Amino acid sequence: MPATQPLPNATILGYPRIGRRRELKRAVEAYWKGDLTEAQLLETAGELRAATRARLVELGLPATGGAIPESFSFYDQVLDATLALGAVPSRFADVAFADDATDLATYFALARGDKDHQPLEMTKWFDTNYHYSVPEIDEKTPFEANATALVAQFAEASEQGIETRPVLVGPVTYLLLAKASDAAGEGFAPIDRLDDVVAVYAELLGALAAAGATWVQLDEPALVSDSLSVSRDEATALVERAYDVLGGLENRPQILLTTPYGDSSASLLRIAALPVEAVHADLVRGTLPHGAFSSGEFESAFYKKQFVAGVIDGRNIWRTDLRIASGVVQDLQLAGIDVVVGTSNNLQHVPHDVNDETKLDARLRSWLAFADQKVEQVAVLARGLRHGADSIEAELAETSAILADRAAAPGVRIDAIRDRVDAVTDADRTRDAEQARRDAQRALDIPAFATTTIGSFPQTTEIRKARAAFTRGEIDQDAYDGFLRAEIERVIRLQEEIGLDVFVHGEAERNDMVQYFAELLDGFAVTENGWVQSYGTRATRPSILWGDVSRPAPMTVAWSAYAQSLTDHLVKGMLTGPVTILAWSFVRDDQPLADTASQVALALRDEIDDLVQAGIRIVQVDEPALRELLPLDADRQAAYLDWSVGAFRLATSGAAADVQIHTHLCYSEFGEIIDAVDGLDADVTSIEAARSRMDVVEPLGDHGYSRGIGPGVYDIHSPRVPSVEEQTELIRIAAARIPGEQLWVNPDCGLKTRGYEETVASLTNLVQAARAVRAEQAGATGTA
Ligand code: MET
Ligand SMILES: [Zn+2]
Numbered sequence: 001m002p003a004t005q006p007l008p009n010a011t012i013l014g015y016p017r018i019g020r021r022r023e024l025k026r027a028v029e030a031y032w033k034g035d036l037t038e039a040q041l042l043e044t045a046g047e048l049r050a051a052t053r054a055r056l057v058e059l060g061l062p063a064t065g066g067a068i069p070e071s072f073s074f075y076d077q078v079l080d081a082t083l084a085l086g087a088v089p090s091r092f093a094d095v096a097f098a099d100d101a102t103d104l105a106t107y108f109a110l111a112r113g114d115k116d117h118q119p120l121e122m123t124k125w126f127d128t129n130y131h132y133s134v135p136e137i138d139e140k141t142p143f144e145a146n147a148t149a150l151v152a153q154f155a156e157a158s159e160q161g162i163e164t165r166p167v168l169v170g171p172v173t174y175l176l177l178a179k180a181s182d183a184a185g186e187g188f189a190p191i192d193r194l195d196d197v198v199a200v201y202a203e204l205l206g207a208l209a210a211a212g213a214t215w216v217q218l219d220e221p222a223l224v225s226d227s228l229s230v231s232r233d234e235a236t237a238l239v240e241r242a243y244d245v246l247g248g249l250e251n252r253p254q255i256l257l258t259t260p261y262g263d264s265s266a267s268l269l270r271i272a273a274l275p276v277e278a279v280h281a282d283l284v285r286g287t288l289p290h291g292a293f294s295s296g297e298f299e300s301a302f303y304k305k306q307f308v309a310g311v312i313d314g315r316n317i318w319r320t321d322l323r324i325a326s327g328v329v330q331d332l333q334l335a336g337i338d339v340v341v342g343t344s345n346n347l348q349h350v351p352h353d354v355n356d357e358t359k360l361d362a363r364l365r366s367w368l369a370f371a372d373q374k375v376e377q378v379a380v381l382a383r384g385l386r387h388g389a390d391s392i393e394a395e396l397a398e399t400s401a402i403l404a405d406r407a408a409a410p411g412v413r414i415d416a417i418r419d420r421v422d423a424v425t426d427a428d429r430t431r432d433a434e435q436a437r438r439d440a441q442r443a444l445d446i447p448a449f450a451t452t453t454i455g456s457f458p459q460t461t462e463i464r465k466a467r468a469a470f471t472r473g474e475i476d477q478d479a480y481d482g483f484l485r486a487e488i489e490r491v492i493r494l495q496e497e498i499g500l501d502v503f504v505h506g507e508a509e510r511n512d513m514v515q516y517f518a519e520l521l522d523g524f525a526v527t528e529n530g531w532v533q534s535y536g537t538r539a540t541r542p543s544i545l546w547g548d549v550s551r552p553a554p555m556t557v558a559w560s561a562y563a564q565s566l567t568d569h570l571v572k573g574m575l576t577g578p579v580t581i582l583a584w585s586f587v588r589d590d591q592p593l594a595d596t597a598s599q600v601a602l603a604l605r606d607e608i609d610d611l612v613q614a615g616i617r618i619v620q621v622d623e624p625a626l627r628e629l630l631p632l633d634a635d636r637q638a639a640y641l642d643w644s645v646g647a648f649r650l651a652t653s654g655a656a657a658d659v660q661i662h663t664h665l666c667y668s669e670f671g672e673i674i675d676a677v678d679g680l681d682a683d684v685t686s687i688e689a690a691r692s693r694m695d696v697v698e699p700l701g702d703h704g705y706s707r708g709i710g711p712g713v714y715d716i717h718s719p720r721v722p723s724v725e726e727q728t729e730l731i732r733i734a735a736a737r738i739p740g741e742q743l744w745v746n747p748d749c750g751l752k753t754r755g756y757e758e759t760v761a762s763l764t765n766l767v768q769a770a771r772a773v774r775a776e777q778a779g780a781t782g783t784a
Contacts, residue, residue, distance in 0.1 A: 004254070005214045007165075007278055007306055007340050008062040010382035013217070013258055013314065014071035014167060014346030015056065016371055018533050019048050020353065025537040028074060032112075038104055045074065046156060053162045059372055060379025066165035066215030066254075070153050071346060074104070075111045075536045078132035078177060079120070081169045083107055085200050086144035089136040089181055092117060103148065111536060113718060121179070121691060122535055122717070123669070124628050126221055126261045128315075128349055129584055131535035135174065137193060138184035143200045147207035154211050165256065166208055167346075170218035171197045171246075172238045176228045189229060191238065198242045205252040213253040215277075218246075219346075223271070224262025224286065226634035227672065236267040240274060247275025256280060256308065260345035262632045265289045272301035280308035283328060284315070284344035299336055307337050310344035311381065312374050317350055317530075317544060317586045319369045320377055322399040326384050326392065333385055341381040347371040351530035351541075359528055364546055367406045370530070407590065411523065411547035418548065421598045429649040431681060432657040434706065440657035441683065444570060444617055448740040448777070449731065449770045450501045452710070454664050454686055455574045455620065456513075456750035457491045457506035458759055467511060484509050485562060492566045498760065499767045502618065503571045505563035507752065513576045513622065514584040518543030520555040521603055524585065543585045545596065551603035554610045561614040572662060573611040573619040575604055578647040583625030593629075594643035601650035608652065612659055620662035621652055623680070624749075627665070627673055645679040652682070660684065666712075666749045671699045684708030688748040690715040690722070694733040701737030709738060712748030713769065714762050719754065721761045727769035732776075740777050745770040 018024045027044040030036040036044075049072050057063045073080050082088070083103060088096045088110065095101060095109045095117065111133055113119030120133040150166050157164040169177075175197060178190035201218075208216055222228055222235045230238070239257075247255065254277035263286030264271070272279050279302075281288070292298040309332060311325040332339040353372040354365055369377060384392040406412065431437065470480040491506035510516040518524035524543045531539040556573060564571040578600040587596060608619050626648075631640050652661045663680055666688035670677055677685060689696050689711035697711050713730040714722050727745075734743055745766060751759050 004277070005065065006338065007215060007254075007256065007308070008065045008067040008382075009340045009385055010061055010342075010378050011067045011165075011308060011340055012056075012061070012069060012343045012347055012375055012378060013219070013260060013280065013310070014069050014348055015052055015375075016348050016350070016352055016533070017048070017052070017072045018531060018539055020356065020529070022531055022539060023048055024074070025539065028537050032108070038102060041104070045072065048072070049153065049156065050160055053157055053160060053164065055372070056375060057162065059375040060382075061375060063161065064163045066163060066213070068157075068162060068164045069167045069217060069346075070150075070157060070164040071167045071348070072153060074107065076131075076133050077167075078125075078135065078169055078174065079107065079111055080149070081174050082110065082133070082135050084146055084150060084168065084204055085174075085197060086146050087135055087137065087141050089120075090140065090183065091136075091181075103146070115720070118691075118720075119718065126225060127628060127630065127632055128261070129532075129534060129540070129625070129628060130349060132177065135178035135190070136181035137175065137178045137190035138181040139188055139192075140183070141181070141193065143193070143196050145200045145203035145207065147204050150204065151207055151211045154208065154213050158212065163214065165215040165217050166213055166253075167217040167219065168201075168204070170220040170222075170239075170257070171201050171242045172235060173220050173222040176222045176230065176235065191230065194238060194242060198245050201242075201246060202249055202252075205246065205249060205255075208253050209251050215256060216253040217256045217258060219258045219260065221259060221261045223259045223267055224264050224282070225632040226637075227630070227632055232267065236270055239271065243274040243276055254278070256306075258308070259286075260310065260314070262286055269297060269301045272305060272307075276305075278306035278308055278340065280310055280342055282310040282344040284310060284313045293335065302337050305338070306340055307332065308340040308342040310342045312341070312343045312377050313589075314343040314345040314347050314374065315349055316589055317368050317370055318589050319367060319373070319399055319402055321403055322377060322380065322392075323396045325377075326381055326389055326396060329381055329385055330389050339385065341378050341385065343374060343378065347374060349532060350374065351527065351532055353529075356529040357527050360525060363405070363409060364525055364544070366402055367546070368544070412590075414548040414550070417550050417599055420602060421595065424598060424602075424650060429646055429653050431649075431653045431655065431661075434681075437657045437660075437683060441660050443658060444660060446570070447501060447774070449743055449745050449774050451745045451767050451770045452500060452502035452572070452686075453495075453504050453763070454747055454750045455504050455507050455572070455622070456510070456752035457494075457504070457508070458754050458756050459508070459752045460756070463487065463508050484559070488559065488563050489566055492563055492571075494760070495569070496567065498763050500763065501569070503563070503567060503569045504574060505559050505571060507574060507750070509559055512540060513750075514581050515541060515543055517555060517576055517581060518545070518585060520551070520553070521549055521600075522552055523547040523549035523599070540584065545582070545585045545587050547588075549596070549599040549603055551606055555607055557607070557610045557614050560611055560616050564615055570618050571616065573608070573616040575607060575619065575621045575651075577621045577623035577626075577663065578604060578651055579629060579644045580623050580625040583629050594647075597643060597647035598650060601647040604651040605654045608659075609654055612655065617658070618660040618662060619652075619655065620664060621648065621682075622664045623648060624664060624666045626676065627670055630673060641673065641676045641679070645676050648680050662686065662708075664749075670696055674699050674703055678703065678705065682707065684710060684744060686710035686712065686744060686746050688712050689734075690730060690748050691717070694730055697734045697737045705738070706742070708742050708744055710744030710746040713745060714747040714766055716747045716749050716751055716754055719758050721758050722765060724765045724768045724772065727766050728772050731769055731773045735773060735777070740774070
């Protein structure tokens with residue numbers, strides 16, 4: 001047993017690491033380009049970490065005792081764990097053991113790949129829009145502890161006079177989020193290596209103890225998810241097995257085991273029985289174990305053990321109702337629990353500081369809490385625990401007044417919008433029968449294996465410059481519109497040259513596929529500095545959906561109509577779907593998401609109507625986040641799928657039979673929600689598939705999917721140009737399962753992050769691949 005030194009009664013699970021002005025992004029990208037040396041990058045990162053620690057102390061977290069998490073990452077916390085475990089996949093051995101290899105070079109090679117290596121796959125982290133690098137594990141993966149970064153950061157903090165708490169993804173979650181490498185044998189699952197991995201965690205903990213760390217945080221969100229390869233009950237048993245070992249170590253820091261992102265109430269008492277010194281529960285998404293309080297079980301489970309109560313919401317940007325949160329922690333304390341006030345999860349999912357938003361309406365701003373304000377809220381509640389609730393009455397009263405102001409503010413509830421939602425019927429969510437649509441859409445004259453793209457073309461420096469100049473008022477609306485029209489014309493001509501079948505206008509006018517709409521819809525506000533890491537050096541600036549949503553004017557019609565006027569090819573109208581608009585915004589927490597979704601859907605429905613009036617015959621409504629919002633909790637999934645699918649249908653069902661509705665899904669495993677994808681009832685669905693070698697096609701084929709499907713054949717997440725042969729092979733795999741008339745040939749996703757050179761080369765190959773397969777099929781059936 002380590003020496004007991006209790007955790008101070010205020011903490012957070014983690015803090016944004018990209019920097020208040022995205023300093024880390026700039027430094028890392030400069031390093032990639034060769035403009036910054038490794039030493040310079042390490043120095044910048046050190047400065048950022050130091051600034052973060054100092055800020056957290058300033059905001060009220062104690063500088064000692066492990067209250068401050070050491071949650072920095074250059075790219076991704078799962079990738080950090082991969083390096084700490086030495087779990088470099090064998091296909092990267094040549095990189096890791098090269099003469100000039102450094103830990104950092106290996107790290108980025110895994111993250112991004114290079115011309116000889118595909119990067120580690122990326123996928124969504126629980127139900128967030130954050131992506132982690134998926135570990136690749138097999139029977140032979142060599143595990144070897146590498147505590148260098150963990151120890152160095154802890155030591156760096158000590159130098160600064162701050163005693164931090166190193167943070168690591170826990171062993172069970174790490175392995176359950178991993179995938180079996182291509183070298184793995186049949187039936188192997190990464191979790192089979194649990195004992196080996198636990199042994200390496202033991203070494204890492206030993207190294208941290210030797211460095212003087214009194215606390216370590218191990219995150220085990222696997223405990224709250226029903227979407228992993230094992231049941232929650234099994235995950236709990238695995239956690240028991242792992243922490244019995246780790247807890248039993250002679251030489252280790254005290255362990256804080258966390259269960260963020262969901263409801264751990266079913267397993268909390270079992271977890272509390274483990275030989276760890278503190279356990280966290282997310283009390284925003286989850287609850288305390290039912291009945292355990294009155295029965296005294298909770299008190300005995302937490303006897304001589306600290307409970308970190310995650311009462312401050314780490315997923316949204318609203319001020320937490322402090323009076324309620326204070327009641328919860330005060331009751332716990334009254335029951336004799338050694339309670340620590342905490343956040344529901346790592347604050348990496350929220351921006352830094354509301355005070356950086358100088359242009360936001362002052363009233364709206366007063367309702368908000370970004371990471372810094374959340375830390376302050378934690379500190380207030382902790383003070384209330386130390387000195388009694390009376391001592392924080394002024395703060396409680398202030399928050400109550402703010403919440404009351406928000407509830408009554410104009411625009412938060414608009415009767416006309418609510419009446420329209422109330423009047424929606426099933427008929428409004430239902431299109432003509434599939435056959436009738438197929439017949440009506442023959443007039444569109446679309447070939448088998450039709451080639452198209454997902455919407456965006458590369459966002460060039462010129463586009464970004466023009467947008468910035470327009471935002472700063474350096475060029476006027478006419479000049480900007482003229483620039484965008486020229487850009488659209490260029491993209492149309494390019495598609496003609498490449499020989500694609502169905503065109504797009506290229507989305508040059510969009511800064512972001514959600515923010516663009518948020519700026520044009522009523523009920524949303526956008527931030528200046530509200531960046532949140534999406535993956536690696538990429539960050540998004542989610543909009544704030546604060547009021548009832550409506551569409552004051554058409555949003556995309558002018559651009560789409562202009563593009564269509566330039567060509568005889570069909571041009572797809574391009575909209576972002578209601579679920580994705582919600583998923584990638586900060587949504588209001590004062591009404592069910594389903595109600596908000598209906599409001600957004602009705603606005604999109606009107607937009608589709610206007611697009612069709614303007615001569616557009618195909619409209620794509622992107623829902624890449626459909627899978628992302630699927631609740632981790634199986635009990636809540638059916639209700640979610642019901643409203644999310646319903647919202648998409650409400651948006652699209654105003655379209656007549658001869659209008660072809662497309663949708664696009666990406667970034668996720670869709671096998672699990674195949675019925676929902678089917679339920680969207682889109683005429684054509686494009687879906688990410690290249691990286692997974694068309695894995696999605698099999699379940700679709702088995703499912704008897706009868707409408708159009710475009711499994712991506714070109715992985716746009718990498719600058720690599722896929723050859724004609726490669727893409728032909730992928731189309732053939734799909735064609736073996738799905739009839740050619742149903743198949744579309746397209747990239748995995750939009751091209752906005754790619755450069756023109758690789759884009760043109762890849763699309764040219766794509767068109768050739770489609771033609772090759774068409775010719776093969778024509779040969780096979782004897783038709784021309
Ligand atoms: C993340 S999905 C992106 C879809 C969008 N239409 C685009 O092409 O960029
Ligand atoms: Zn996509």
